[in-house]
Amino acid sequence: MVTADDIGWFKRQFRTQTQAALAGTPFDLDMIVAIACQETGYIWAVLRKKELSLDRVLALCVGDTIDFRGPGKGRQAFPRNKEALVAEPNGQAMFDIARKALEDMAAFIPGYKDAVANPKKFCHGFGVFQRDLQFFKVDPDYFLQRRYETFADTLAQCLGELRRGLKKLGFESRTSLTDLEFAKVAIAYNTGGFNPAKGLKQGFFDGEKFYGERIFDYLELSRTVETGTALAPGRYVVVARGGLKLRGGPGTNFPSDRTLAAGTELTVVENDDHDPAWVRVDLEGDGLLDGYVFAGFLAPAEQHVAAREDVPEPA
Structure with a gap:
C-alpha cells in the first residue's frame, strides 16, 4: 500500500513536470498523484527504496499479465494472449519487449513470480500511468520505442485519457473539479465509462475496494502531503x-x-x-x-x- 512518504517522494520527483503539463486543465497535482498511486504505486513505492536511478524506476513501471479465460473472464481487449499479439505486424518484437519488461520488473516485485514462470506471460500495461497494450494497433511506436519509460510521454497519454473521461461526463468546460468529480472521471479513465447508479464502486476490484474508491482515498491522502519546504541560504x-x-x-x-x-x-x-x-x-x-x-x-x-x-x- 502506498504511504504518505511514498507520495512525498513522487511529488518531489515529478511535481515540476506535472504542474507544467496541467496548465489549461481542471486537474491538479494531487489528482495525478492519485492515478499514479492506483496504477503503479505498488511498484514505484518499492523501487524507490532500491539503489536504482529514476530512469530505471520509470522503465520498470509495467504490469497487468492477465490473459483471456473465456467470455467475460480475464482479458477481453486486444491482445488476449501471446498468440493474438504475435499475429500482428511487429507483434513478435512487441512480445519480446513486453516479456523482458515483465522479467525485469518481477526481479523486484515478488508478486509476479508465478507470471514469470509461464513463458507465454507478458505485460499489458506500460508506464507510470499504465497505457494499455490494446493501443498497440493504433500507436505501435509508443510501445516499440518504449516511450512509456519517459515520464513526460506517459503523463501525456494519461492526460489524453482523462480528457476523454471529462467528455464522457460532460465536464469539458470545467476549469476545476471536486475530488468526487475527479474520482468519477478516473473511473471513466479506467473503464471507459461511468454509471451514476454505482457511485465509486466501479472499475477494478482488488478484493477490498473498487478502483473509484481507491482513487478517492489516494487523492485524499495526497492532499495531506506537503513537500518542497524551502531551504535557508x-x-x-x-x-x-x-x-x-x-x-x-x-x-x-x-x-x-x-x-x-x-x-x-x-x-x-x-x-x-x-x-x-x-x-x-x-x-x-x-x-x-x-x-x-x-x-x-x-x-x-x-x-x-x-x-x-x-x-x-x-x-
Missing part, C-alpha cells in the same frame, strides 16, 4: 549515496552534464520561486550560480561535520 553537503545531478533548471526534465559526489559541499543561494524542492547553488563560493540541485539530498554542512566527528575511530 547557506552551506550544505550532498548526502545522496550515488551523487546528486547538477541540472540546468528546476526539474528532472532539465539536462545534467555533471554529478556531484556524496560529501560535496556547496552554497544554496536561493530556492526556485515555483518549486522550492529545487535550489540554485554556487559550487565555488564565488557568488556565481552553477545550476540547480534537488534539495531533498542536501544536509546542512555544520550538522554533517558534527555527525562525522561523533563517529568513534576504529579500534
